[in-house]
Amino acid sequence: MACPYSVLISGDIKDRLTKKDDCLKLLLFLSTELQALQILQKKKHKNSQLDKNSEICQEVQAVCDALGVPKSNTSDIPLLLSQVESKVKDILSKVQKNHVGKPLLKVDLSSEQAEKLERINDALSCEYECRRRMLMKRLDVTVQSFGWSDRAKAKTDNIARIYQPKRYALSPKTTVTLAHLLAAREDLSKIIRTSSGISREKTACAINKK
Template sequence: MEEAQVLGVLTALGYSGELTKEGALSQEAEQGPLSPCFTAACSWLVCELKAVSPLEECLTPTTGPENAEAFLLEVSGLLSELHCPYPSLTTGNATSRLKDKESSLRLLLFLGSELQAARLLRSKQSPQERQQAPKEAGSGDEVSRELRALCQALGMAGPAADASMAALFGDLELKIRDISSSLPEDAVGNPLLTRSLESGQWERLEEIHQAMCMEYGWRRQMLITRLDVTVQSFHWSERAQQHGAAMVRLYEPLRDGLCSRPSVTLALLLSAREDLSVITKTTSQSSREKTACAVNKILMGPVPDRGGRPGEIEPPMVRWESRRSGSGGRKEKRRGKGRQH
């Protein structure tokens, strides 16, 4: 793949980042996800694409090679949503892709072509369709998703495209106060976060949230991979091979519902109540009210002692196997020589 083709697409789209410098595209594409400049260019393309199309996934630019795996996981989800036709970008282990320069350039070219197509379709839309486009394009935005979910939970219509935020939050407050007045006292509880945060604190909290999402994303991906390997091992037996198609048909719908990206958002922090900060033992009376069953009342009789206490084990005796089994000791050799004389 020619670098001039990729650079021409980026320039035509209005990209003016580090990759436009002489020789930078070849050098950064060689490093792929290990390069912050390369990931920043991919993130820019996706942000531009989200502005003109209803895209859910996003790409977070990295700050160093240590964030490469998280970036690759995001790329995997993005390409799945965009139905990428290149097998080299969509097959195999998600954290092992973009290992060569050719794959990195292909990713830039694919994202660039998707952005060109989205902008072309948008230019052909009528003025009425363009007014609705920002609302649809923002469906992947976290704030928009939370607002729509809040309106749905309260039984209200979704936020109108021409409604101001002040009017929307005013209507939400009135609706929440109306519902809260009909609830019993202390039904909701006090919020866990009782103080207002400044802009810098929210930014810091967002950084912590992104770091935790990255960490737990890796853990979820590890568990999902273990599940896939375990299910694959079930197909090895001769009996399972006869029912392989049925097993796949039952497993795929369940597997499709598993996502490596955590669904925890900052909005859940605002909705958290004080009772979440109380650590209750599993053996406490309040917990046992929900977990007690008839099996717990069955008492086990005496069981044999299986040991397992290192302090009670006697040290082993020294065994001289060579003297017992062999006949080639030094004394035996001397005796043999004496007999010859």
């Protein structure tokens, strides 16, 4: 605490409170410090009570819904996260030891490392957004080319009704964040070739045969 009264922080400690005025100064200083602490605590509590429509609150509520945590009317994020932690521990206690797998990232990140990774992710996100926009544009042009024939012109409405809902569901924005890295397991590092049997089973169709 930075006391503004020099008489209370200098000289012999036994002589600092011999005068009534000095005692009052000490009481004034301590009372203002207490008031400041109470204000900070109220602000801290207020910040934890977020608007239920806020993005953070919605994300936490989505986690609660996925885990089957009973719905709560509170928007106290620390309380909700505590309930999530308890639920996760309960679920993990009922599965095999290696069910989740080992984390891909085995070290704790410092704040500086986390900031660098955020910047790297932002740069990659911009790059991939550009690529996704290009691919989506190519998709639009390809589908439009299907309508050039006389047969297709008669079915323009049908094509649009089927295609547009799926098209508008696509977004050029990536949803990958630093949280995905922290949650990644070791199996994510196993690269499966697109020509492998497992991959071909999922991509084979009437046009793209085995």
